[in-house]
Amino acid sequence: MSDKSGLSIKGESIQSLYGSYLKEIFLVNRRYQRKLVWTVEEKRSFINSIVNGYPVPLVLLAEITNGAERKLEIIDGMQRINAIMSFIDQEFDLDGQYFDLDTMADTKILKDNEVIEQKKDILDRKVCADIVRYQVPLSVFQESGESHIDEVFRRLNSGGRHLSKQELRQAGAVSKFASIVRKLASNIRGDSSPSDILNLNSMKKISITNKNLDYGVPVDKIFWVHNNIITKEDLRQSKDEEVIADVVAWVSSDKGIRSSSDILDQLYGFNEDEAESSLSSSIELQIQKLNEEIVISNVQYVFDEIIRIVDLSGKTFNNLLFDNQQAKIARYFQIVFYAFYDILINENMEISDSARLIESLDKAGDRTINLAGGGGNWSAKEKQTQSDALVGVIKKCFSKRNDNDPSRNQWVTKFENILMQSSTEQTLYDFKVGLHPLNDNGKNLDLDTFSKVIKTLTAMANTLPGATGYCILGVADTKGCSERHKEIYGGNPVPYLSFRITGVNGEAEKHHGSVDKYFTKLVQLVKNQPISERDKDKISRNIASVRYFDKEIIILKIESGETPSIYDGKYYVRHGSNVDEVKPENFSELFARFHG
Template sequence: MSANQNLSINSESIQNVYSTFIKNKFIANRRYQRKLVWSIEEKKAFIDSIINKYPVPLVLLAEEGHGNKKYYEIIDGMQRLDAITSFINQEFDIGGEFFNLDSIADTKLLKDNDSLHQENPPLSREICAEFANYPIPISIFQDGSKDQIDAIFQRLNSGGKHLSKQELRQAGNTSKFGTIVRKLASEIRGDSSTTDLIELSEMKKISITNKKLKYGISIDEVFWIKNQILDKESLRQSKDEEIIAEIVAWVSLEKTIRSSSDILDELYGFDQNFTSDETRALSLEINSQIQKINELNLQENIQSVFDILIELISISGKTFNSLIFKSPQQKITRYFQIIFLTFYQLIIEENKSIKDKEKLAKALSEVGDRVISLSAGGGNWSAREKETQIDTFSGYLKKHFKRSDVKDPTSKTWITRLENLITQSSTEQTLYDFKVGLHPFEGEGCQDYKPCISKIVKSLTAMANTDPACIGYCILGIADDQKTADKWASVFSKDCIKIDNSNFFVTGVIDEANKYQKNYDNYFMNICKSIQSEPISERDKSYICENIQSIKYYDKELVILKLESDKSPSIYGEEYFTRHGSSVKKVKASEFHSLFSKFK
């Protein structure tokens, strides 16, 4: 693929498009790309149009990078490119038949080296060859700034046919408000990523899909759908982000505001007609307040309250909808906000903690029928009604809370954050490691935990050498396959917790700590002491020890160790290591220049 001017429009055969795809040169930017890929039915309909030689819409790309490191950021057409490449990669059929891998050179080579497996029955080679030669109209935008690309994207979708109103507000929005809403919404859905730029080939691993697709995150397991707060179409329209945006605004601003579409526009400084460059006053105010509170603290506080609600819902054994109503109701987003904001007020603003989670879960039963009383209808939602209902519900719940002895009572609850780390590890395997614990399951050496700590620390230095400004994680208390989880369960006679949409099982470390090191306090202290004896730089020792976290996933205690890359590569002993997938490899002397040049 090539572009010789600031904007070039040409046609590329599907064969050339696929060749670019397998070289990982198509990049999705999550600042404005949709979070939901097409359903299997939509993918099949698009492929059928190509087979029948119907015209298809233009794909718009922005060329980025220099020299041999060029890639193409997808501005419009991600769903179409994904449908084409997924069909060729045997992920779905057309009329019961699959793309014939012998039709083009790239797929035949992948088939011959066992990178792709031919599903049966295959389509005829003639049909597949015609499909591969079909010309896709492509426009490539060169040398554009981020602002220009964002503007093109918004104008392209300003008619509302492609994107919802909320997606247009979020598209390319880099304000503190827009960023925190986007990050929180992604964390709650479970489709977060460590970076905004993701290879198209990796995008499907964190995409929300329907049951008929074998990859990604099942839409039925997304918090909003699972708890019957939103329906699938509302999630497609990003109504979850509107809920998050209203929550962020309410807990951030020093004044109360009503809820409406025009207020959301003002919070984002969004002007759909592109007639003014002036930032709205409310947008300036919300971003100023977020800066005062600290963006990271605000995000962690909101996410922690979500985690507490998730835990209470789990204890009840019901969905959110069936918990707060005797008979499940439609359109309950306002009820969710009242309950969430009341919990936020009690836990974060008043620094209270829950006395008994099981009793509180029971107290939430049918509160939508008995305690909270909201007026019907859409459109504007008055600030006065919100305040009144929060005060009423707070009064009802207060007997289940007590003054917290801990400065931050939510700091250990990590339900959504842990699940998102698991998801992110599928696209960034190099930066994540998971272990059930420090001690071998059996044998004479099962009392000795230090070899495992040495292995972890060496792996963390290898992760830190991946790139500048990257962070490597090792999480203790997680089995990354069924076999390990079963072995742990047999040794400790306890059950694991399987994480949805993954092959990971949470074991926790308490049982291991009690068995081998008397208690968890000794276990945690010994980790810190052992790290101080490791042959790494004082900077790396300080970073690992200062950032060790003890977190809770439901009733399981876990330990997170991490290391961020420094201004130069991290050394272990007198050697340097890098990580390739899950393997740690020693850097040869001939590779030193390449390693150090990355940190210049």
């Protein structure tokens, strides 16, 4: 290869790749990479090829350097690398036998330290040694900007044999429209992450469970699957993103848009001719007028209200709309969404009678909504006619709202996504079961703990410009803490991922009389903290009380300013879950983060 290409091709042993994996060298960019989608059978087949010494496809990596730090972004081959690493990590077997952890020094140390448990039966050591010596073909090129990597990825997958059509549309798309769809889809699935760039090690935490593969997001609990709107397989093919793309295009447009595969291609500017790029340009302009965050906020709010009503009904969305459960009802969901959006957002109303609304929606798919059968092309006229018909039936259950901020009610989804995001990025998230000691002397609020919370928030703000940090009160991150809270205040915690949501209800009512009084007390305490007026204002204005099931959660939030945040005359930064003071000799490095 010529030097100009910056491309090198080499073989690297699996033992060496595993060492890089442990050092978190491999990066995944969620703007264009899929989730972990290989089944356990596909993973076994790949490992079997290695055992038999067969050649395997080239893994394509982009070398990214940030100062002295070197990382490798996976452009093609994420499923293959993950198959190798997860086999070594005992996540699946080969013909009933597991990789022998004593084969490599790295895995033996992990076993001895009880980080990984050796599963039985154990694969023959010689076979394992052959596996770790196997040379995986790598092609590494020097990064020359995001657009270059995006184009390489698109070209590799342009045949569509590996990715679904929607995944190809989203791959590397940088428009505001694509960004909104990606964010909303992740929020609703529950696999959001604080950044598009993740370590390969974190991918299983935000991937959807597969057959015999226990990833972080249980597929049966995802809104679309739980409510029988989209099948599990269609979800893995990103059909949920197609629905959300339709929705975002509809609410962002000043005129109705029909739905079809061709229209989706146009919305993403997937084809380059002028006629097709005009629709994407038009939607992009409308989104700029509305503001990207407002579009996300409004759509998310309507989703949350639909989810709340369906949950109150005690049925799934499918069973609420139909007497007998139907297949493939994504279009029916869209009609309900458009009707809710028209009333909640366009007419600035709120639900005033939930019971009556549930009654009005009951069997609405059989009685009120009348969609033409099948077909890939869905006319704008039918969308409008059917949503108008549903509005006529359900509008009596709404009343004019007194404020103009529907986004205040979307914190439930935000809260769940904060919990999910914290699993891949500890630095910007902190959790406390409460501010009163969990002992017999817990009457008085622990001011030292509260001060540490504020200090931690300022450290989060110093991570980098534009950072947003959260401290959540009412969440136990250990079983022991949760059980002690139950002993003192009673009530069962609500589980979510590895967290136990205890709420602050108990300590608020016992020691302050009510959650409202407790909330007011915290706002007052913020004003007395030794932080800048800017940060006092940011934290005070953004403090929120969220009801999650029957638990009251308090969320404290900080956003980075143009200069580092200071606490009691000192600067702090956060590394993982540790808060460290910045020494004077390191001030220049800290300020350089904010001033380039």
